[in-house]
Amino acid sequence: MKLLLGVVAALLVFAAPARAEEQLLTLYSPPIDSEPYVHKSTTVVLKADGVGAPKEPGYVLGFQEQALVDSKDPDAKPLPVSKMMVHHFLYYTRGRVDPGPGGCLGGDFLSGRGEEHPNGRFDAAWPPEQRALYGVHNVTAAGTAPEWTLTAMVMNHYKQTKRFYVRTRIWYTTEPRTPLYPVSIGDCRHLGNGMSYDVPGGGKPGSEFVDRSRWTAPFGARIIGGASHHHGGATHQTLSSVTCGRTLMDAKAYYGTPDNIYNTIRPILHEPGPIANGTFHSDQGIPIAAGETLERAAYHSNVNLHVAAMGFWVLQLVRDDSLTACAPMPTDLREVFKPAKYDQTAPFVYDRVVPQLAKPTGSWKTYSGGEVPIGDRWFKPQRLTSKVGQRVTWNFGGAEPHSVTVANGPRGFSSNYLGQFGGTYSFTPTVPGTYRLTCLIHPTTMSETLKVVKRS
Incomplete structure (x- = not known):
């Protein structure tokens, strides 16, 4: 009798639904803090622990949701666009096998969300018939599930620092699929x-x-x-x-x-x-x-x-x-x-x-060469004049990333839009006029106006 019960138990285990079937996983980033009225990019590691990224090696069949939330309650509603606006998310694996051609964003690139996806839902892009056949192979050469990284650039319209999580819902399986290759062109x-x-x-x-x-x-x-x-x-x-x-x-x-x-x-x-x-x-x-x-x-x-x-x-x-x-x-x-x-x-x-949100003050200074300093939350001077064909150079100081960017004016130019720490940026205006400058990362607190006049 004991032998019979043992056989029946073994058969039940064998017949149980396999974990290899498609699963909908809900994953979370670590907490990210965003200062008020800041347009900033943050990169975090998503550990392969079943919380940040899948724990078992397998195949990513598709992304159902990429959303900003302020808690890990699975029923939490995404933060409203009127308060937290997404510029982009970029998801990468860390060293998965067979990455394919990759493209500009590299072979580890997995998926992303841009500002053109206001609700963060992607069901229509990953239909069931596709998920039954194809998936991105999520495995390292060692046979383990890789860690992921996530880069999130958001615009915080709360009047105080806001803590948020990126909630990601993916379809996933541990059974074989034909490899799918994300390529950025x-x-x-x-x-x-x-x-x-x-x-x-x-x-x-x-x-x-x-x-x-x-x-x-x-x-x-x-x-x-x-x-x-x-x-x-x-x-x-x-x-x-x-x-x-x-x-x-x-x-x-x-x-x-x-x-x-x-x-x-x-x-x-x-x-x-x-x-x-x-x-x-x-x-x-x-x-x-x-x-x-x-x-x-x-x-x-x-x-x-x-x-x-x-x-x-x-x-x-x-x-x-x-x-x-x-x-x-x-x-x-x-x-x-x-x-x-x-x-x-x-x-x-x-x-x-696009308006220049912070209004420059102070007297006008004539640019005579050298480097115009930038620090944490300031340009000096805030009002500067130069001439057509005169190369103007800015020097980045401080502990935070900043940019030199035209909000509005006769022509557009910008240093690295993600901001930079240290170093310089130069531009030679060829068109006269008033260039209202800002820092893309701190647009409400940093500004400078450059007035360019024709050479006499």
């Missing part, structure tokens, strides 16, 4: 500046600034997902095959109506960006052959200046070495996340003037 020369670049402005009505780059596929693959990250007077971004002479995806930038919180929030810590960018999915996949050259082109309005603009694609690739060159396009390519309501009035959409 952009101009990798911008990587040192956080993938940002400046749109100078000053163009005639309807004029555009275009940032282009090319990428060559190292192996045959099908693009089953493509998301455009694009802001700074963004109009649309294309991904085309130079080899085959065809457009693969054309992503429109969608902006909120005048009453949208992105346009009404005060103070304006960052130029109002899109509420959605073109995001595409195809079960069949867009075919690209080994050696095929793709070109991305990010189009921006060039009427007004747009500093710290961005334009790049994040693709989901499934390797397929059987593809022939320029195979037919899929018949099921569709756009997801298109908002039901958005503004289509181009002048309002693309060319809003």
Whole structure:
């Protein structure tokens, strides 16, 4: 009898539901503190302990949610956009095997969220039929689950320091899947500046600034997902095959109506960006052959200046070495996340003037060379004059990161938009006028006005 009971117990254990089935994991970052009215980037480690990142090696099948919350209550509602606005999240593994081509953000890049995702939900980008087949292999060469890192840039509109967590919900499994490769396609020369670049402005009505780059596929693959990250007077971004002479995806930038919180929030810590960018999915996949050259082109309005603009694609690739060159396009390519309501009035959409929030005071000083000092929460002097063609250099001091950025003026320019510790930044103005400068990280407390006059 005891032997029979033992056999039955063993059979029940064997027949129990396996952990290899798809799970929806809820993960949390360590607590992050944000000062009031600060636009700052923070990077934290997500330990592979089942709290920050998956504990067991397996496959990331998709991201359901990336949200800001102020507690680890799983039912906590995301913090309102009117109080905490996300500029971006970037998730990376630490040394996973078989990372694939990677792209500008590297082979460890996993996923992210931009300002074009106001609610932080991504269900439509990771449908069940895809999750049943594909996943990003989350395992190290040692056979363990890797730690992750998370970079979060947020804009705090609370009047006091706010503590928050990033809550991440992912679909996960320990059973085998066909590898899925996240690839970031952009101009990798911008990587040192956080993938940002400046749109100078000053163009005639309807004029555009275009940032282009090319990428060559190292192996045959099908693009089953493509998301455009694009802001700074963004109009649309294309991904085309130079080899085959065809457009693969054309992503429109969608902006909120005048009453949208992105346009009404005060103070304006960052130029109002899109509420959605073109995001595409195809079960069949867009075919690209080994050696095929793709070109991305990010189009921006060039009427007004747009500093710290961005334009790049994040693709989901499934390797397929059987593809022939320029195979037919899929018949099921569709756009997801298109908002039901958005503004289509181009002048309002693309060319809003960003105010200089802190008003410079003090007497005007003439720039005579040397380095203009910057410290924690100050520029000195706050009012400076120089001449066209005269190179102006700023020196960064203090313990906090800062930037030199044009809020508004005749042309746009900016130092590293993530801020920098120490060192210098120089710019040579070629257009006269009043340049109202700010620090992107501390826009409500730091300002300087540079008045540039023609040479006599």
